[in-house]
Amino acid sequence: MTCDSVSKLIPLYFYGELTPDEEDRVEDHLHECAECTTALARQRTLAAALDQRQTEVPLLLLEDCRMDLMAAIQGGAPRQEKSSKGPWTLFLEAIGATFTGLNRLQRPVGAVALIALGFFASRFTGGNPAAPIATASTSPDEVIATVRSVHPDSAGHVQIAFDETHRRTVSGSMEDQNIQKLLLAAAREEDSAVRVESMGLLKTRAGSGEVRDELLNAVVNDPNLGVRLEALKGLKPLLGDPQVRKTLLQVLRGDESAAVRKEAVDVLVTQRDDSMVSALQSLYQKEDNNYIRLKLQKALKDMNASIGTF
Amino acid sequence: MAQDAAGAVGARLSPQVDSLIRAAQRGDQDAFEQLVRTYDQSVLRLAMNLLRSPEDARDVYQEAFLRVYRNLHAFRFDCSFHTWLYRIVTNICLDQLRKRKVRKEESSVVETSDGAIDRMDAFEEDAAEADPERSMWNRQLKDKIEDALRDLTPRERMVFELRHYQGLRLRNIGEMLGTTEEAAKNCLFRATQKMRAVLGDFV
Numbered sequence: 402m403t404c405d406s407v408s409k410l411i412p413l414y415f416y417g418e419l420t421p422d423e424e425d426r427v428e429d430h431l432h433e434c435a436e437c438t439t440a441l442a443r444q445r446t447l448a449a450a451l452d453q454r455q456t457e458v459p460l461l462l463l464e465d466c467r468m469d470l471m472a473a474i475q476g477g478a479p480r481q482e483k484s485s486k487g488p489w490t491l492f493l494e495a496i497g498a499t500f501t502g503l504n505r506l507q508r509p510v511g512a513v514a515l516i517a518l519g520f521f522a523s524r525f526t527g528g529n530p531a532a533p534i535a536t537a538s539t540s541p542d543e544v545i546a547t548v549r550s551v552h553p554d555s556a557g558h559v560q561i562a563f564d565e566t567h568r569r570t571v572s573g574s575m576e577d578q579n580i581q582k583l584l585l586a587a588a589r590e591e592d593s594a595v596r597v598e599s600m601g602l603l604k605t606r607a608g609s610g611e612v613r614d615e616l617l618n619a620v621v622n623d624p625n626l627g628v629r630l631e632a633l634k635g636l637k638p639l640l641g642d643p644q645v646r647k648t649l650l651q652v653l654r655g656d657e658s659a660a661v662r663k664e665a666v667d668v669l670v671t672q673r674d675d676s677m678v679s680a681l682q683s684l685y686q687k688e689d690n691n692y693i694r695l696k697l698q699k700a701l702k703d704m705n706a707s708i709g710t711f
Numbered sequence: 712m713a714q715d716a717a718g719a720v721g722a723r724l725s726p727q728v729d730s731l732i733r734a735a736q737r738g739d740q741d742a743f744e745q746l747v748r749t750y751d752q753s754v755l756r757l758a759m760n761l762l763r764s765p766e767d768a769r770d771v772y773q774e775a776f777l778r779v780y781r782n783l784h785a786f787r788f789d790c791s792f793h794t795w796l797y798r799i800v801t802n803i804c805l806d807q808l809r810k811r812k813v814r815k816e817e818s819s820v821v822e823t824s825d826g827a828i829d830r831m832d833a834f835e836e837d838a839a840e841a842d843p844e845r846s847m848w849n850r851q852l853k854d855k856i857e858d859a860l861r862d863l864t865p866r867e868r869m870v871f872e873l874r875h876y877q878g879l880r881l882r883n884i885g886e887m888l889g890t891t892e893e894a895a896k897n898c899l900f901r902a903t904q905k906m907r908a909v910l911g912d913f914v
Binding site for chain 2: 409412413416418443444447448450451453454455456457458459462463465466467469470471473474475
């Protein structure tokens, strides 16, 4: 084979589109010809460069397309007016958050959520689609698949069952209810770094009942010190709540970490509550950390109480 | 090289797909929805990759599956459903690419104070003077790749897309585009040659 004829076959050779015969002849030639071997290497480089251009389909776009199609088939309304659930809702439902009364069409236009979902935001806010698309493309979905079973059948086919996990990035303001819901879900994640980060953000929103409950739960039950400390800080503005004070006393009595107990006592003594005298006295007797003892002592003194029960 | 999971799975699991098609032909809407879900991710990816615009890709998706819905009764199982579907999808995408090509040709010459210059020439001058840093190089490569792909005819672009990104065989691609395997091979060869010419310094 001549170099000229081989060079015409190189792209097809690369894509595995030659007959076995042609393939053998090309390979024989490549063994002897440095120039054609270089041409094949260039073909590989070209393919690798082109691979980087591959677009991933944003799953939310896919969901939106599906909804549009089904709406159209069911004799549906024009797509901008459809009342079915948006991908954002579906996404949150998919991760197990419950949702009521969410209507993205009525959301304010400002820098609230859906920024990373730029494409969708642009559709509903009537903005220039060019800018948000760039944002969306920077956070492609990742798909992680776990194969559960492989069954060959007699017909020579293979049935493969696998679970898919889709990773997606969303961003939005802390004011956004959806972001708060996600953070609440994140506060129960296995990864403690995620829990600390979420708790650090949630603590600024302790006014919400759900957030308060999560802070109370975390401060007692989270195995991670950082998470408990963040939760404690979040509970500080809620000291007027008897349930919060009760939980802080529980932390002071039971938490194995002196750092957490210190934080708890600091929070607790910022508000005088005479009904806590006996609880504080008993804590003072049991506590072996000097800083905490001093704090308790001062608090009891402020309440005109003695440091011990006699 | 990207392999098209949905396409490959769909083609191989034909008994399940066949029963979905038959149910959908009888008017079972759930079956139709399942059928759509078997293939729609790869259809959308094809449209996104070709058109680089979520809005256009969305239009292709909608039009393609509406056509499938309206014409499914006429599907006679004389080819795989995947091939039949892709005939529809590739037709719509080719139309879009051809419209763009016309628009591009109409607008690719801009007037400057020195007269008309071609946008491509201007780009190449920019590239020649560029910063040698890697990120810049990568950005240039990316731009060059877009140029190289834009330089292909809609048909070459389509064959390349289906072979390189969707991992389909040329024989199958020929069937989808209503041509022969040999013609698809020629298309792929020309596409590769053109891209190598444009990307010469980069690859």
